[in-house]
Amino acid sequence: MVTLFFHTYQAYLAYLVLIVVCTPDSENILAFLMLIPLFCRCMKYQNFKDFEQSIGTCRILFVIIPSDQERADVLQKVIKKISGTVEAFSPEMDCRAFFDALQSPSLFGGETIVFLDECERLLKKEAEAIGEFLEKNSIVGYLLLGSRGKTLLKGIEKIGSVLDMNGEKPWEKEKRIKETLIAMAKSEGKRLSSDAASLLIEKLGSDLSTLTQEMGKLICSVGDRKQIEQTDIFHLSATNTNETPWQIAEGMIWEGENGIFDQAILVPLIFSLRTQLEVGLKIASLLENGIPFSEWSQFFPKIWPKTLEKRKEQVIRKGSAYFKKGLEILYKVETLTRSSSIDPKVLYDFFRANLYAR
Secondary structure, three states, rough: OOOOOOOHHHHHHHHHHHHOOOOOOOOHHHHHOOOOOOOHHEEEOHHHHHHHHOEEOOOOOEEOOOHHHHHHHHHHHHHHHHEEEEEEEOOOOHHHHHHHHHOOOOOOOOOEEEOOOOOOHHOHHHHHHHHHHHHHHOOOOOEEEEEEEEEEEEOOHOOOOEEEEOOOHHHHHEEEHHHHHHHHHOOOOOEHHHHHHHHHHHOOOOHHHHHHHHHHHHHHHOOOOEEOOOOHHHHHOOOOOOOHHHHHHHHHHHHOOOOOOHHHHHHHHHHHHHHHHHHHHHHHHHHOOOOOOEEEEEOOOOOOOHHHHHHHHHHHHHHHHHHHHHHHHHOOOOHHHHHHHHHHHHHHHHHHHHHHHH
């Protein structure tokens, strides 16, 4: 049986009518029953385990997670599971090129994954155009969307699968992170109790990338022992006073700080640097187009007004060329991290030196 993917309820219902009215034999009824779970999986989820089951049956996947690092981790898992060719777009894209990509098969064979993150930055016009296109057209391959929170995109849960963790309660997040840490220990042949996982979160906070790094150290430090004890955490894990990749990126881009290099956070740091540079470029664009500051909150819903005011003054001083140059240098660094054996510390210093060069 050929697997079909329906992008509207109307198309799905029309197909069912054709099955039942035209050829109501047992074979087609069986086909109808087999299609029901495929359709039902296109809905809204609040945890990755359930959402993961829809990958492969739904062609439109939307991940809404406030944390950039956690969202990046989930998006990477989705891409790995689909195992296709990724074509990435930014919120400032040309919609025509975006739509062409959605209807073009991969030149390299396999699935095409059209990827668009930070959908909360889409303007109303682009969001409406995307929604209208998806409602009226089928796509080739997959559409993978990401967002920190609420967007202007409408009706995605009706035509695809949505993982929405934006409303996750603090205790739900702690439970999820504890389960992640326990699973990580188990994958390395170690046991981590729930109490020990809670202690680790209490000492280091709920940033998953920091906790994952610390778990790696703990797994190595216990050697042949199977159990990671609370005493191991007390001995090895200091209270978290280290900056997160996000904080390091903010200091580097906006304040000219050197930051402390840690090879373990290079990938999330690159992601955070790109986000900060794109924020600066977006602010420069709003200034150049004369958009009143009172209207800026719709473009930056996650940035506090006082912080946004400060960023505006910083962009006026630095100029748009600073952020454009930063993105160009970062692209070179990211390419080299994937295609060469250059020491990551050298690439880190290369980025800082070229960004701050007059």
